[in-house]
Amino acid sequence: MVNSLEQFSLQGHAALITGASSGIGHTLAKGLAQAGATVVVAARRAERLEALVGEIEAGGGSALAVSMDVTDKASVAAAFERAEQALGAIDIIINNAGVADPKGFLKIDDESLDFVMNTNFRGVWHVAQEGARRLVAAKRPGSIIIIGSVLGLGAHPGQTAYCASKAAVIHLTKSLSLDLMKHNIRVNAIAPGWFRTEINADFFDAPAGKAYIEQMPARRLGKVEELVGPVLLLASDAGSFVNGTVLAVDGAHSAKLV
Template identity: 45%
Template structure:
């Protein structure tokens, strides 16, 4: 691992760490030497991840956090910093979706997606950003959006809207907080296999979708490791407001 990817002595907070991409992000940062606060609503799953990290002598702290509740966010950040020190890296990863034709989207569905993906992402960034500003040593905020920030995913309008908001929020915060040495960047993943969707890719409709993708494949969570370590480490010290597409060419394809 290059020195730019060495994170020894750094403290990273990962939201949505109990499954999927968040689980992988936490493992990757811990293997790079970071202390990791693992945030999610389900602490039982976080404790399992913490044991995995401790098995290779990493340090991990499960933190109960509901990103739709600002008080829960602030409490979780406070616990993380009390136990592991100031947060140097935030991976703002919590996200949900509610697929439905637009004419059938309910207010409950809409609020569920927007409260987690847009509102929650902002207030987690705000809580960590305030701490970084007060400390005065800067830091890295990595927002996880989606190809849906740039292109339509069918029958998923609230998700598309929320991820476009995360993308633009990244740029707005980068503009405001650059003076504090806080680098705010974003990863837009393409189609990635996770525990929630792995069965879909074996269905006829999943296989049809794969056949239309530029590379005729979907990614495993570790395909995001390079972008994550770049944005978390010193290699991104001159990057601010950058949006990294890690999607095997989906954003630029005609599909």
């Protein structure tokens, strides 16, 4: 019988994480490295990536930094090519890069809409497609994980474009799981609730943000480290029969949205 804890090991796997220069992606990269994966950290801010590689290697892990703009298909392909040449097939792909431009529906212009959709939807599409094509060519199984949002499960005022983009990738997750199952590639999503990051820290430290926290079922924000375990489940053999699933990690926030 296989040791249940060994199923969570990522030894022998290579994982690419987009948007790894800060926030959730930064923490996931360190967490997967600790689980044994060789980690490819991808983003546009190269100097931050190199610092992250240094942190991972100082902790005994192995990492490679690659420059990637998820909205640019050529950039995505070049990043995968560099990673593949160095490490072989990338069999864990974590689509984490995302942006927001909070505005009410009537104030959203084409530029704002394109900004959100090009990263949050088309960027996920580009990375998943490039990674899946390479896995199929290498005849390797794999796991694709999309970082969605509870705002893809329920709506919130002033976040129309963001909500639409995250709802789109949640449905994309389910569609891809069916299309890629025959290639032994699993596709799942995490739907985080509100987590403290450098992007939202100022808001949640302000009176309005503190008041919003008090309305949450958990009465607190999530810690980004609390996302590592759920992602590890989906990336590892422990989740080998989990496919096409959207896992909310939100302190019951999405239950309140329904």
